[in-house]
Amino acid sequence: RADLAVSAITITPERENVVDFSKRYMDYSVGILHRKPEEKINIFSLFAPFDLAVWACIAAAIPVVGVLIFLLTRMQMLRSQNPPGSHHTSSMSNSLHSAIWIVYGAFVQQ
Numbered sequence: 001r002a003d004l005a006v007s008a009i010t011i012t013p014e015r016e017n018v019v020d021f022s023k024r025y026m027d028y029s030v031g032i033l034h035r036k037p038e039e040k041i042n043i044f045s046l047f048a049p050f051d052l053a054v055w056a057c058i059a060a061a062i063p064v065v066g067v068l069i070f071l072l073t074r075m076q077m078l079r080s081q082n083p084p085g086s087h088h089t090s091s092m093s094n095s096l097h098s099a100i101w102i103v104y105g106a107f108v109q110q
Helices: 013-018 052-080 096-107
Strands: none
Touching: 052 096
16 A cells, blocks of 8 residues: 555556546656655754854844844934933833844744
């Protein structure tokens, strides 16, 4: 018994009644059947979509953009000349930790 076979047989109406054939796209006279190699589970396989250099750039971009957001928020507060004690409601927080957290949250879509 087999779930799949590769062979050079012709498709006849009698065989089509019994076997589910796929459509041919190339005609070879040689059939090959081999065992699929067993794959070992790698816990770091989630890093496979990108190269190590791309992951390094992403990891470096998160704190850099967070610092830039922090600095731009501080500059905006200085330009609006709000006293430091006043409670200015803003969509972004005023701490560096919160600015980096906003960038990380945007990166992971959470």
